[in-house]
Amino acid sequence: MTRDAPAGIIGLGLMGIALSARLIDAKIPLIGFDIDPVRCKMFKASGGMVANSVRELAGRCRTxxxxxxxxxxxxxxxxxxxDGAGAARPVVICATTCGPREIIRIAARASGTGLPLVEAPISGTSTEVLDGxxxxxLAGDDGVIDQARGLLNILCPRSLRVGAIGDASRAKLAINLIxxxxxxALAEGIAFAERMGLDGYAFLAAARQSAACSRVMDSKGEKMLTRDYRPQSHIAQTLKDAELxxxxxxxxxxxxxxxxTQAELLRAAITLEGPKRDSAAVIEAIRRPSALAGVLR
Structure with a gap:
């Protein structure tokens, strides 16, 4: 990777914008594309260059x-x-969470056209991507991963090689399950504590000092208490992964x-709060159980 060679990014949602910000902050020339013109406008305002099509982007980028x-x-x-890459064969880094069979099929198709592919689903929210x-x-051919290593280190300073194509998706799904x-469980605990009359903040502070402590308390606890469902990750995406x-x-x-059961809670929360709210909104399915009864009928 050289800092005068543009990279490309397709998909400028929460995760795409967070990944873009890391590259732009590192002074990597970046070309982006999304079918949503509003997202493209936001990307351009942040310092990226916007392509008119995927084909145009592929013709200009090495990764x-x-x-x-x-x-x-x-x-x-x-x-x-x-089609857009022509004789040049850019490395494709797939940060999308796919099913294992899907990514194996995608990698086979990419290989058949000479496109090197790195499987690279990300464990973490857009906020966690931003703060590193x-x-x-990471899964795939070691040589291809090494070729993209400079860019991967900027995107996610923390990374793990987990094996062959498909293994990263398998690991991501198992991690997401937990x-x-x-x-x-945190949502249910907070709702239970509230219903018993405990102060939510005092309870969360106690839980953080207990054997039940987990990182999700730091990332989602206060959002649940304050009903701040501005998205770090969309709850519809969380449900999509649960279904996978x-x-x-x-x-x-x-x-x-x-x-x-957790997927049923997500469906109920989407009914209450909408698909683009943060995954912390799952607590509303517990606070307002009538919505869950509607999903279960």
């Missing part, structure tokens, strides 16, 4: 970060990246009772 909503969207982008505490889970259930987890568990012959 392309893909940070879109789902694996299906990543697959749809491959032909456009391939998120972790990238994280989502921890978040739901449940689907993959089904392929493994497993039933996940906690995650299945």
């Amino acid at each position: 392309i970060i893909v940070a879109v909503y789902c694996g299906e969207q990543v697959e749809a982008l491959l032909d456009e990246i391939n 505490t998120a972790t990238a889970l 994280l989502q259930n921890n978040r739901a 987890i449940i689907e993959e568990a089904g392929r493994c012959g497993m039933h996940l009772p906690l995650t299945t």
Whole structure:
């Protein structure tokens, strides 16, 4: 990587903008694309250059970060990246959380067109990406990862190599299972403490000093107490990942009772608060159980 060679990013949502900010702060020339003109305008105001199409971006960039909503969207982008890249073969860094079968299929298609691909889903919210505490889970060919190492280190100073393509998605789904259930448990604990008449802030402070302490208390505890659901991650994305987890568990012959219940809480919270609120809004499904009854009927 050289600092005069532009990188590209496709997808300028919460995660894409956070990743972009790290590159722009590091003085990396950056070209972005999103189908939403408002997001493109925000990206340009932050110091990025906006491409008119994926094909244009692919023709100008040596490395392309893909940070879109789902694996299906990543697959749809491959032909456009391939067409625009011409003889140059940019490295594609897939930061989108996909199902393991999806990313294996995506990597095979990319390989067939000569596009090197790094699987790099990120464990952490957009806020954690911005402050450098998120972790990238890296999988793929060691040579390709090493080729993209300079950029990856800027995007996520914390990273782990977890194996072959597909293994990063498997690890991300298992990590998300624990994280989502921890978040739901925190929401239930806070709602329970409130209902018993405890002061929420005093309870959270006590919980942080207890054997139940977890990082989710720091990232989501105050948001739950203050009902601040400005998104660090969209709750609809959290539900999408929960459904990926449940689907993959089904392929493994497993039933996940906690995650299945937690997904129902997410659906109820979306009914109450909308899909673009923060995942901390899951607490509203517990505070207002009538919404959960509506989902379960």
